[in-house]
Amino acid sequence: MSNSTETRDPTYTPRDATPARRFPVREVVLFGALLGAILAVYALMGAAYSTRMLVEAACYAILALGLTIQWGYAGQFNAGVMGFVALGGFCAMLFSVPVNDAFWGTELPGELGRVLLYGVAAIFLVVGASRLDRLGVPKKLRTLITIVLALVLYLVIISQLREVTSQIQSQAGFVGGFGLPAWVGWIVGGALAGGVGYFIGHVCLGLRSDYLAIATLGIAEIIKAFLKNSDWLTRGTATVSPLPWPTPGPAELGFTLSRAVYLSITAVVIAVIFFLLHRAYHAPWGRMIRAIRDNEISAAAMGKDINKRRLEIFVLGCILMGLGGGMLGTFNSLFDPQGYLPLNHTFLVLVMVILGGPGNNLGTIFGAVAVYIIWIMSEPLALFLMQLAVSFGEGAFGWDAPNNMDSRALQARVLVIGMLITLVLRFAPKGLLPEKIAHHG
Amino acid sequence: MNELVFFINNVVIAGSVTGSIYAIGAIGVTLIFSIMRFAHFAHADMMTFGAFMVLLLTTLFPAAGASIGVPTALIMLPLAMVLTAALAVGIDKAFYKPLRAHGVKPIVLVIGSLGVTLMLQGLIRLFSGTGGQSLYVDDRKEIFRLALPFEGVRAPIVITEPQLYLFVITLVAVVALHIFLNRSRLGKAMRAMSDNPELAQASGINTNTIVAVTWVIAGGLAAIAGTLLSLDVTFKPDLSFFLLLPIFAAAIVGGVGHPYGAIAGGFVVGFAETLAVFNWNVLLRPFRDSLPAWLELPSNLAFVGTEYKIVVPFFILVAILVWRPTGLFKGKVI
Numbered sequence: 001m002s003n004s005t006e007t008r009d010p011t012y013t014p015r016d017a018t019p020a021r022r023f024p025v026r027e028v029v030l031f032g033a034l035l036g037a038i039l040a041v042y043a044l045m046g047a048a049y050s051t052r053m054l055v056e057a058a059c060y061a062i063l064a065l066g067l068t069i070q071w072g073y074a075g076q077f078n079a080g081v082m083g084f085v086a087l088g089g090f091c092a093m094l095f096s097v098p099v100n101d102a103f104w105g106t107e108l109p110g111e112l113g114r115v116l117l118y119g120v121a122a123i124f125l126v127v128g129a130s131r132l133d134r135l136g137v138p139k140k141l142r143t144l145i146t147i148v149l150a151l152v153l154y155l156v157i158i159s160q161l162r163e164v165t166s167q168i169q170s171q172a173g174f175v176g177g178f179g180l181p182a183w184v185g186w187i188v189g190g191a192l193a194g195g196v197g198y199f200i201g202h203v204c205l206g207l208r209s210d211y212l213a214i215a216t217l218g219i220a221e222i223i224k225a226f227l228k229n230s231d232w233l234t235r236g237t238a239t240v241s242p243l244p245w246p247t248p249g250p251a252e253l254g255f256t257l258s259r260a261v262y263l264s265i266t267a268v269v270i271a272v273i274f275f276l277l278h279r280a281y282h283a284p285w286g287r288m289i290r291a292i293r294d295n296e297i298s299a300a301a302m303g304k305d306i307n308k309r310r311l312e313i314f315v316l317g318c319i320l321m322g323l324g325g326g327m328l329g330t331f332n333s334l335f336d337p338q339g340y341l342p343l344n345h346t347f348l349v350l351v352m353v354i355l356g357g358p359g360n361n362l363g364t365i366f367g368a369v370a371v372y373i374i375w376i377m378s379e380p381l382a383l384f385l386m387q388l389a390v391s392f393g394e395g396a397f398g399w400d401a402p403n404n405m406d407s408r409a410l411q412a413r414v415l416v417i418g419m420l421i422t423l424v425l426r427f428a429p430k431g432l433l434p435e436k437i438a439h440h441g
Numbered sequence: 442m443n444e445l446v447f448f449i450n451n452v453v454i455a456g457s458v459t460g461s462i463y464a465i466g467a468i469g470v471t472l473i474f475s476i477m478r479f480a481h482f483a484h485a486d487m488m489t490f491g492a493f494m495v496l497l498l499t500t501l502f503p504a505a506g507a508s509i510g511v512p513t514a515l516i517m518l519p520l521a522m523v524l525t526a527a528l529a530v531g532i533d534k535a536f537y538k539p540l541r542a543h544g545v546k547p548i549v550l551v552i553g554s555l556g557v558t559l560m561l562q563g564l565i566r567l568f569s570g571t572g573g574q575s576l577y578v579d580d581r582k583e584i585f586r587l588a589l590p591f592e593g594v595r596a597p598i599v600i601t602e603p604q605l606y607l608f609v610i611t612l613v614a615v616v617a618l619h620i621f622l623n624r625s626r627l628g629k630a631m632r633a634m635s636d637n638p639e640l641a642q643a644s645g646i647n648t649n650t651i652v653a654v655t656w657v658i659a660g661g662l663a664a665i666a667g668t669l670l671s672l673d674v675t676f677k678p679d680l681s682f683f684l685l686l687p688i689f690a691a692a693i694v695g696g697v698g699h700p701y702g703a704i705a706g707g708f709v710v711g712f713a714e715t716l717a718v719f720n721w722n723v724l725l726r727p728f729r730d731s732l733p734a735w736l737e738l739p740s741n742l743a744f745v746g747t748e749y750k751i752v753v754p755f756f757i758l759v760a761i762l763v764w765r766p767t768g769l770f771k772g773k774v775i
Contacts, residue, residue: 075546075548077548077551077552079482079555151744154744155742155744158744159739159741159742162739162741163739203759203762203763204762207762207766208547209546209547209548209551210479210480210547210548210551211480211693211762213480213482213548213551214480214685214686214689214693214758215755215758215759215762217482217682217685217686218686218751218754218755218758219755221682221683221686221751222749222751222752222755225748225749225751225752226749228748229746229748229749342682343559347555347559350552350555354552407570407571408566408567408570408571411562411563411566411567411571412563412567413563414559414560414562414563414566415559415560415562415563415564415567416563417556417559417563418555418556418557418558418559418560418561418562418563419556419560420556421552421553421555421556421559422536422553422556422557422560425540425545425549425552425553425556426536426539426540426543426553429543429545429549
């Protein structure tokens with residue numbers, strides 16, 4: 001990018017053409033309706049419940065902003081938002097939970113550190129072996145040596161790790177946390193999600209866009225399986241709670257006020273992200289990203305490094321997802337790896353983005369809050385409708401309903417989300433608030 | 442010798458079973474990819490749908506199989522294949538065709554297929570509940586134990602009835618597909634369209650028919666794979682996201698758009714999974730006395746625990762994407 005500006009007239013700064021000012025009717029109407037819906041929820045369900053809903057919707061808005069960068073700005077489809085959210089939640093848990101003396105007071109941390117050091121050493125050995133051809137070893141022999149060495153070292157390390165982790169589990173329960181403020185965990189969670197995103201993006205972004213969807217879907221299930229089964233690290237299905245908040249908790253301020261304070265933190269985070277994204281979108285960088293999305297070949301012909309820019313934006317989106325996941329996890333005050341579901345944490349976010357307007361930050365935030373309200377309210381509605389259907393069936397046909405109707409009623413929401421995705425793609429592919437494309441000239 | 446029998450039971454037989462199921466699933470994915478150029482994420486749920494149809498029909502007529510002497514579920518399989526094929530064609534008409542007509546990018550079709558997968562999941566769970574159910578409603582699962590005629594071998598080779606059917610049906614399906622693709626007019630037209638859609642259309646091939654035929658084949662194969670998987674274990678409505686990754690890995694390993702490659706890829710992924718979760722210590726046990734004294738083997742020498750099985754297809758996928766993105770057999774399209 002820098003080399004292309006050098007050749008230009010230095011006084012010329014490219015800028016998006018100022019769109020013709022018009023009164024934003026659509027935005028005002030939609031946000032007015034949203035405000036009305038929020039007020040209705042407050043009137044119906046009480047302040048504490050509604051504030052909780054708003055905080056969760058705000059956390060989802062951060063996730064949706066992450067996805068709108070990837071899908072809306074750059075046309076990359078991430079089918080594994082859940083994995084990055086879970087990583088953020090995990091980091092929030094790991095950093096904020098109080099220190100576990102039963103673990104740190106023994107020789108176990110040293111043992112764990114020793115195994116991890118062995119692991120690092122083994123990686124260096126394997127990488128070294130893969131470079132043996134520079135010393136004159138034939139390439140086939142080098143590959144063979146590398147593979148055998150990697151397998152043997154892997155088995156040695158993994159069996160030692162199993163020993164240590166089972167000791168941790170039996171003696172200390174689990175590793176415990178670091179006792180740091182929650183926001184440290186959020187930042188590290190974002191960084192970790194970004195790292196995983198870098199790995200996936202590095203492998204897949206140069207290839208067909210379908211491969212990224214497959215790989216992200218896979219990594220999300222892997223992350224969940226890891227968090228669920230690593231009892232020594234996360235207590236697995238036993239769950240960790242409570243997670244301390246960075247703000248005064250409900251014990252000090254009461255439910256409504258404490259949640260409102262938390263809501264203000266999330267609002268500030270969203271405002272900062274929104275401002276930065278807005279700047280980036282209208283900067284030359286944003287224009288370049290859109291150029292790559294809309295016509296990859298001509299963007300490449302203009303000398304843009306397509307794969308690098310794509311990786312950049314994919315990692316950025318993943319960082320936001322990790323951050324949002326951390327904030328969501330801390331707010332729920334419970335780390336339950338089994339609570340991360342593709343439906344709640346991947347497809348719901350996808351609906352928010354494509355319904356609100358991919359590539360339009362305001363539309364994405366609108367979509368996030370609106371869809372989350374519908375989602376939360378659909379649970380009692382689905383149960384009520386199912387109850388109605390059952391009583392009708394029993395009365396009219398003498399139908400003997402199975403007893404797990406409640407769990408089945410909730411499955412109806414899966415159907416609705418799926419239908420929403422296909423219908424929006426077909427009838428409103430640009431969402432309710434479409435991306436405004438500035439035309440130059 | 443007992444260790445070897447253990448190895449055969451846990452790796453050779455189990456690997457062939459999962460390999461065949463992945464192979465049949467991957468053929469469908471790869472055919473759809475070669476004709477319509479998108480990764481069909483709803484395939485695993487079409488498998489579940491086929492199995493669910495078999496379950497429904499079997500509960501309706503539980504005694505149908507007893508008169509011939511095969512499990513009722515197998516009698517119902519052709520009917521379920523027809524139903525699933527009809528469903529696949531209907532889904533294409535209702536959801537994918539309008540999107541194709543709009544000329545959207547392939548990735549939008551991928552998202553559309555994710556929407557379809559959620560709809561199918563919701564419908565199946567709404568009607569079947571979320572628990573697992575056996576496809577053997579009225580009849581019993583036969584288990585064959587073959588004792589080996591060697592001295593000192595106590596453990597028999599265990600193989601179940603559905604596994605035998607699985608091998609037979611996989612073989613029949615693969616041979617039939619081979620004959621269809623190479624001998625029949627439609628099959629040749631399909632291959633032509635996979636090579637070059639514009640040229641195929643220009644030479645008078647009706648692309649709409651080819652698309653419909655592809656969905657029929659993919660739906661039928663999905664019903665077979667889903668039913669055989671459910672016969673081998675139990676019918677579970679929430680398998681789909683766990684099946685998707687190995688199936689796609691198999692299709693990509695074999696080279697996308699390459700039906701024979703998909704078969705090979707299915708077996709590669711299936712065997713890799715079983716080999717990775719196999720406890721290698723069992724095989725080393727006979728040599729315990731001859732091993733050097735300093736070498737103390739831990740009791741568990743498996744590469745990954747069974748709970749991390751899904752890691753295996755993922756790393757196969759990553760490895761193939763890094764080193765050979767066209768797949769082992771050089772897929773036509775990438």
